[in-house]
Amino acid sequence: xxxxxxxxxxxxxxxxxxxxxxxxxxxxxxxxxxxxxxxxxxxxxxxxxxxxxxxxxxxxxxxxxxxxxxxxxxxxxxxxxxxxxxxxxxxxxxxxxxxxxxxxxxxxxxxxxxxxxxxxxxxxxxxxxxxxxxxxxxxxxxxxxxxxxxxxxxxxxxxxxxxxxxxxxxxxxxxxxxxxxxxxxxxxxxxxxxxxxxxxxxxxxxxxxxxxxxxxxxxxxxxxxxxxxxxxxxxxxxxxxxx
Amino acid sequence: xxxxxxxxxxxxxxxxxxxxxxxxxxxxxxxxxxxxxxxxxxxxxxxxxxxxxxxxxxxxxxxxxxxxxxxxxxxxxxxxxxxxxxx
Numbered sequence: 543x544x545x546x547x548x549x550x551x552x553x554x555x556x557x558x559x560x561x562x563x564x565x566x567x568x569x570x571x572x573x574x575x576x577x578x579x580x581x582x583x584x585x586x587x588x589x590x591x592x593x594x595x596x597x598x599x600x601x602x603x604x605x606x607x608x609x610x611x612x613x614x615x616x617x618x619x620x621x622x623x624x625x626x627x628x629x630x631x632x633x634x635x636x637x638x639x640x641x642x643x644x645x646x647x648x649x650x651x652x653x654x655x656x657x658x659x660x661x662x663x664x665x666x667x668x669x670x671x672x673x674x675x676x677x678x679x680x681x682x683x684x685x686x687x688x689x690x691x692x693x694x695x696x697x698x699x700x701x702x703x704x705x706x707x708x709x710x711x712x713x714x715x716x717x718x719x720x721x722x723x724x725x726x727x728x729x730x731x732x733x734x735x736x737x738x739x740x741x742x743x744x745x746x747x748x749x750x751x752x753x754x755x756x757x758x759x760x761x762x763x764x765x766x767x768x769x770x771x772x773x774x775x776x777x778x779x780x781x782x783x784x785x
Numbered sequence: 786x787x788x789x790x791x792x793x794x795x796x797x798x799x800x801x802x803x804x805x806x807x808x809x810x811x812x813x814x815x816x817x818x819x820x821x822x823x824x825x826x827x828x829x830x831x832x833x834x835x836x837x838x839x840x841x842x843x844x845x846x847x848x849x850x851x852x853x854x855x856x857x858x859x860x861x862x863x864x865x866x867x868x869x870x871x872x
Contacts, residue, residue, distance in 0.1 A: 599853070603856070607853070636856065643856050645797070645859055688802075
């Protein structure tokens with residue numbers, strides 16, 4: 543059973559669903575308030591969706607300086623698993639734990655609807671139970687979801703297989719290379735714009751019985767020991783290359 | 786120490802799509818302002834900074850931009866410091 547810390551910022555609004563999703567997958571999940579400095583021996587940290595600090599200045603720009611983020615950064619730098627969902631993804635980018643940034647949707651509208659993403663990488667702590675190339679229906683709910691990154695970093699993300707999820711059928715927000723989610727070089731820090739915690743039960747899907755398409759994101763955290771070795775080797779290689 | 790009025794202009798990086806600017810440009814064209822092109826929208830922040838000199842105020846403001854006010858991945862910024870120490 544993994545210990546999963548779900549961080550709560552002022553303005554987080556997907557924290558309860560995220561906690562429930564982690565618990566449904568068998569994790570020992572608990573909330574950690576943004577003022578706290580102790581992650582209480584967390585194995586996994588999740589930054590949930592929402593509108594931390596009202597998205598003032600830029601989405602995630604103020605949350606990234608919360609006291610808890612010092613501990614989250616240390617956890618990530620030590621190789622601990624971190625998942626940022628939607629606003630959590632924005633915070634991870636602002637914090638520099640993931641490259642790039644998230645800007646206003648290309649067509650300006652706030653989008654709250656189903657989206658389709660393909661799982662491009664399964665050697666992360668959050669996708670190891672998926673099959674490569676699997677297409678999932680997972681809802682999006684964002685105004686600032688357009689992932690942008692400079693061309694050199696985009697090429698590096700592609701070359702090193704760090705685009706974890708990619709929009710298929712259509713690109714809702716105009717993101718670079720249809721990116722819906724990425725991983726860091728160590729593959730332990732992962733961000734995703736769609737909301738897997740909203741697809742935990744078959745009954746909530748778009749009608750194809752696939753309403754639990756997001757569940758394996760959370761089950762993967764628990765199953766990670768099965769693939770720990772492969773993930774670790776890759777992480778060591780990446781760090782070696784960066785030195 | 787004096788209070789310097791600092792104005793910060795933060796703009797989306799020129800190479801990135803600015804959908805707000807595009808929407809406003811289309812609206813201006815629709816209103817008959819066909820002479821308008823390349824509209825872009827950014828942010829204008831106004832701060833009072835206490836500092837010993839104009840240069841110090843400028844340096845502090847730049848540090849604020851680098852850490853918080855602008856995102857170096859997606860935005861560029863300019864800083865203007867009012868030479869007067871008046872509030």
